[in-house]
Amino acid sequence: LCLPCHVSDFDWTSIDTSHLPSSYKTNSRQEEELLQLADHFLQQYTHLCPDRKPLFVHPVNECGVQKFVSMTVRPTLLPYPDMYYWSGCASFVCDYLIMEPLKCPITPPSSLYSPTTILKYQRGNCFDFTVLLCSLLIGAGYDAYCVHGYATLEMCSLDQTQELCPRLRKPPEVPEEEDPNKYRIKYPLEPQSKFELQQKAKEEEEAESAQEEEREGEVEVEKPKRDPLHGLRVHAWVLVLSGKRKVPETFFINPFTGDSHSITDECFLGIESLWNHRNYWVNMQDCRKGCKDLSFDLSDSICWEIMFTESNKLSQLPTESPKKGTDDMVSQQERGEIDMSFEMPLSWVARIKVSWREYENPFSRGKKVILYNKAKLEKWAAYANGDGLVERLTVYADSDRTEELEVKEWFKHREDLLYMREVNKQTQLITDHFRPGHPLLLKAHSYTSLEPETGHTVEFYHTARVDGLWKRFENATEMTEYFMGREDFLHMRHIEFGQRDKRTEKAGITADANPRPIVQIKEYFHRNPEKPADEDIEERIFMVIDDIIQLTYHLELHDTIASKVVFCRVIGREKREDEIFLSRENSVTYQPWSSEKHKNMLHLYNLLWELRAEQKDLKQQVRDSEAEMLNILTVREDEEANIKLSVSMYNTAKRGQEHEATV
8 A cells, every 4th residue: 555645746757868878778788687687686585585575676767777776876976075075975965956755655666767867857756865875975985875774754754843953953062171180179169058059959950840841741742643654664865884984983874964873863764775886785684673783794694685796606595484394495595506796787877967056056946945843944055145145044932933033144255254143033132253364353243233332242363463352342331351362461351431421422523533431441360470479460450530550469379368559549639640649648558478679669659650651551552442343343334235255266157157247
């Protein structure tokens, strides 16, 4: 019984085969011999394994001619860097071809077209996908095989609505290195109540149990109905054995998605046979537990029955059960003693060719849309969109995909080197990510608006900057800068701003002409091991408006209270730039472990002179940082308004299009 399934709207009977080579329309003498040997093998197999399903051995091709499946595999290495790796081949096949379901979900197809015809019409069933992908993988040097077996409904029908999008999968956690000081005594930062900790743990357990109940309820609602054809649905996929191309472990590739799977994946329910361009193997192992217990040692004649022996040995199919008569067994063996060693002819398929234009634009319908669990992934070809957009992932709050939570977009060939954009739909926060090489050394930029002082976080490629700045946050009232690898050990600077003069704002003066008053500048330094702790500044605060400077020094390992120096304004005395007034009344020092020089007023006087000069330089650096932020926003606004895409000098087709457009 064959249940009805979705039928493709493409009519394969109407394709033109008149231009195809003669190898597509006839069989050579070697091919005829090959088919006879295959028929003899099938007769033995059917007699000895009457309960097994028919093998997929010699379906007809697009010209109605029977062809052995191994000869439909045409090993080919395409001249593109990505096609040298299994992931690139798999991605191209699943993107380039349109999936068509099998006419009958529980039987293999009656025909198997050549990879060249499948590429021409950009569509096919799982067997067409598999043969094309296997041809590319073998051409790239992998030990790959086409597999005829059984899989779940979701895999056979390309239903990924219950799966997590690969873009959302978290990378495997790297185990933390053992702390060399793990046996050091750790002092608690502050005393904590055991009762409060117990109550907090209890609340967390209750919250987790409630969340688990909600998740279980969602799973019950979203749980698909039981498939009446479970275990019977025919599917084809690719097997890649370990060894060649330094493949560490044997794995499967689903040709519909291009994803790799473990050979223990429960989506694969059984294997009937597999083949490559040289031979054909029948699985003789029990698949009642799926594929997880199968051995893929193809040289093991107990697990795999090979069709054509690689030496002059006789083909040995499994004997009958001991319950049957010995005479029958002898007669079967006599009939099975036929020399099955055979040199496989060359493939009848013409050379597989993919032009650069086809490789760069794999989507026949303009774009590809994949629906996942609470997510939607859209793909476009390069240069299909004017802004360079090639991929968009939309994450939803519900399974019906109505409420958007987050949108991620990927770009290619942009001159501003933007390659990814994240948009949080709840907060409207946008984060742009850039590749190395931007004129402003941008790495990432988070914002809600490109207007100045509206909350911007900018990350830089700090190794290319002289000042070691790697991150800066700015809004209307504050600015925070983070540094790495500086010789002065500075790692953070925090600036607080006051409000502008309202009279100048009303007059329409621009922000750069009317800067915000600087209220306070804080700087934080890492420990400099070459200095004594009470001479190594940890925190430096310049209260610009209050005219107070405060220094806090690092602690030694055995210290508990840090040394401090505070310089205050002298009350009732007018401040002058070229004058410093220092007395014991306006300087406060607490240095319990310092040397005698720290108690010297002359030392404090010289220190104050240095701090005054550095405060002046710091104020100028703050103004430079403000100007840099304004310039970044101006440049980014211009780049978004005039998006330009770069074209490789080797892409002659695209350059020709641009030349025609300018003429």
